[in-house]
Amino acid sequence: EAGVAQSPRYKIIEKxxxxxxxxxxxxxxxxxxxxxxxxxxxxxxxIQFQNNGVVDDSQLPKDRFSAERLKxxxxxxxxxPAKLEDSAVYLCASSPGTGGRGDLHFGNGTRLTxx
Amino acid sequence: QQPVxxxxxxxxxxxxxxVINCSSSKAxxxxxxxxxxxxxxxVFLMILLKGGEQKGHDKISASFNEKKxxxxxxxxxxxxxxxxxxxxxxxxxxxxxKLTFGTGTRxxxxx
Numbered sequence: 001e002a003g004v005a006q007s008p009r010y011k012i013i014e015k016x017x018x019x020x021x022x023x024x025x026x027x028x029x030x031x032x033x034x035x036x037x038x039x040x041x042x043x044x045x046x047i048q049f050q051n052n053g054v055v056d057d058s059q060l061p062k063d064r065f066s067a068e069r070l071k072x073x074x075x076x077x078x079x080x081p082a083k084l085e086d087s088a089v090y091l092c093a094s095s096p097g098t099g100g101r102g103d104l105h106f107g108n109g110t111r112l113t114x115x
Numbered sequence: 116q117q118p119v120x121x122x123x124x125x126x127x128x129x130x131x132x133x134v135i136n137c138s139s140s141k142a143x144x145x146x147x148x149x150x151x152x153x154x155x156x157x158v159f160l161m162i163l164l165k166g167g168e169q170k171g172h173d174k175i176s177a178s179f180n181e182k183k184x185x186x187x188x189x190x191x192x193x194x195x196x197x198x199x200x201x202x203x204x205x206x207x208x209x210x211x212x213k214l215t216f217g218t219g220t221r222x223x224x225x226x
Contacts, residue, residue, distance in 0.1 A: 031212070033214070041218075041219070042117070042216035043157065043216045044216070045215065045216075056213045101145065102162075103147070103159040103162055105159070106157050106158070108155070
């Protein structure tokens with residue numbers, strides 16, 4: 001089966017600019033996650049979708065971050081405006097399971113550098 | 116609430132065993148284990164559901180003590196390919212499958 005696809009692979013922007021990341025999950029996976037991973041740390045959940053509804057976005061900085069999942073498939077994560085501390089790898093993952101029973105399949109991530 | 120892992124780092128010689136621990140301050144529904152190699156995405160190893168089960172494949176196994184809110188990952192007869200950072204992920208009871216990753220344990224296997 002095809003894996004989770006993410007683009008772009010790398011992005012360099014200046015602070016206060018905007019950026020968008022795209023994710024295409026594994027076909028049939030109902031749950032989609034966006035994680036932020038700062039160098040040397042574990043992934044931090046930003047937002048979790050179940051089909052096209054938001055399950056958890058408690059750690060999403062909503063003043064600058066937004067995410068949507070159209071038709072319960074592809075998803076985009078946007079940052080506007082970016083800050084230096086947003087430099088990280090943004091990982092998208094999908095899962096066939098619900099309720100904490102399913103394994104997560106991660107994409108290769110987008111490495112964001114904010115200068 | 117982020118689970119705490121110990122040790123933070125460990126260096127092994129090939130063939131040696133290791134144990135990585137993961138503990139939570141809140142009631143757990145499930146525990147996940149992932150391995151991440153440098154510059155790559157995390158890869159799923161196994162999931163344990165509440166009920167105190169133990170799982171394993173090949174020479175990697177894990178246990179889940181629901182009462183102590185702890186899980187341990189056991190690596191037996193380590194191989195060079197086991198090197199990487201290991202993360203536990205926890206889903207707490209009543210949190211609608213929100214998976215929170217731990218602090219990570221960096222494992223290096225040498226010849």
